[in-house]
Amino acid sequence: MSAEIIDGKAFAATIRGKVTEHVARLHSEHGLTPGLAVVLVGEDPASQVYVRNKGQQTEESGMASFEHRLPAETSEADLLALIARLNAAPAVHGILVQLPLPDHIDSAKVLDAIDPAKDVDGFHISNVGLLATGQKALVPCTPLGCLMLLRDRHGSLAGMDAVVVGRSNIVGKPMAQLLLRDSATVTIAHSRTGDLAGVCRRADILVAAVGRPEMIPGDWIKPGATVIDVGINRIPAPEKGEGKSRLVGDVHFDSAVQVAGAITPVPGGVGPMTIACLLANTLTAFCRAHGLAEPEGLTA
Ligand SMILES: NC(=O)C1=CN([C@@H]2O[C@H](COP(=O)(O)OP(=O)(O)OC[C@H]3O[C@@H](n4cnc5c(N)ncnc54)[C@H](OP(=O)(O)O)[C@@H]3O)[C@@H](O)[C@H]2O)C=CC1
Ligand SMILES: Nc1nc(=O)c2c([nH]1)NC[C@@H]1CN(c3ccc(C(=O)N[C@@H](CCC(=O)O)C(=O)O)cc3)C=[N+]21
CATH class of the missing domain: 3.40.50.720 (NAD(P)-binding Rossmann-like Domain)
Structure with a gap:
């Protein structure tokens, strides 16, 4: 007997389709566009591929994509300053800092600097705590x-x-x-x-x-x-x-x-499901920020 092969690629395409539909409706009804900022520190080739895929699929879904590529020697203070700017930017509803970060940067400190409402990776300590206690969170x-x-x-x-x-x-x-x-x-x-x-x-x-x-x-x-x-x-x-x-x-x-x-x-x-869920989380973060109904079937 041979197992059923679970087609994550096809399932992810369905999710992205739902996100795209919802984003189009938000745009026509409210004139609003969700935005995702992805921050990449250093030049790890694998990470570059993921970041490029994320950017492409974000734009294909009708959302705005902001990419910040910083050199590997960027200081922790400069990275924290960028996060503070993204936290304050009204066009940005989701922030993802690509991991791993270079060794001289304290990852936990950086992740906890992200506004939990924009933490579409679900790595901020308050989202971790909300998930662990069964409350509404942004989920990894x-x-x-x-x-x-x-x-x-x-x-x-x-x-x-x-x-x-x-x-x-x-x-x-x-x-x-x-x-x-x-x-x-x-x-x-x-x-x-x-x-x-x-x-x-x-x-x-x-x-x-x-x-x-x-x-x-x-x-x-x-x-x-x-x-x-x-x-x-x-x-x-x-x-x-x-x-x-x-x-x-x-x-x-x-x-x-x-x-x-x-x-x-x-x-x-x-x-492919990971990237589709990143788009779904960005849409969810946007809806919560604007007090709008959350997309159905795209949250945990
Ligand atoms: N598909 C996707 O979208 C993603 C894929 N990944 C992939 O998933 C994998 C795991 O990623 P991540 O969680 O970040 O990895 P980590 O290295 O952070 O964690 C690996 C875990 O595996 C455990 N482990 C290591 N060796 C053994 C062993 N011999 N037997 C049992 N357990 C072991 C470790 O145990 P201990 O804690 O005791 O050290 C640790 O808990 C990687 O291949 C990564 O590339 C990651 C993120 C997204
Ligand atoms: N802050 C942060 N959040 C992450 O979610 C995160 C991260 N950092 N760092 C790296 C890991 C890894 N990760 C993947 C995403 C998509 C594919 C993916 O699309 N894979 C395709 C193939 C890709 C290829 O061909 O190389 C597939 O499995 O079919 C893989 C891995 C997200 N991560």
């Missing part, structure tokens, strides 16, 4: 995208055994919070977990957010489970030619697809 884009895929497949997640491998602040922890809020029974595994294979085998829902290429093999997966592979790992692909590379997830796809009930591919799974 990658976990939100995963949740949308899971709800689409299962309807209710109540009582399901969910295992999240990875406990980062940007994926693992908020993912676990969202699953818990939907009444799944949640286990968070990490590098110190004993018998990781055994823990994974209990999961009806397995979310892998580790950053280790193809680490989870098919025989760690419960037959019929839904597998969400968040990992984005670039590995050498000499078979494609000298110096070429390809993207793989944290799950060993070829063996996992034999066992799982459904699985997200890499690329084309969670990645």
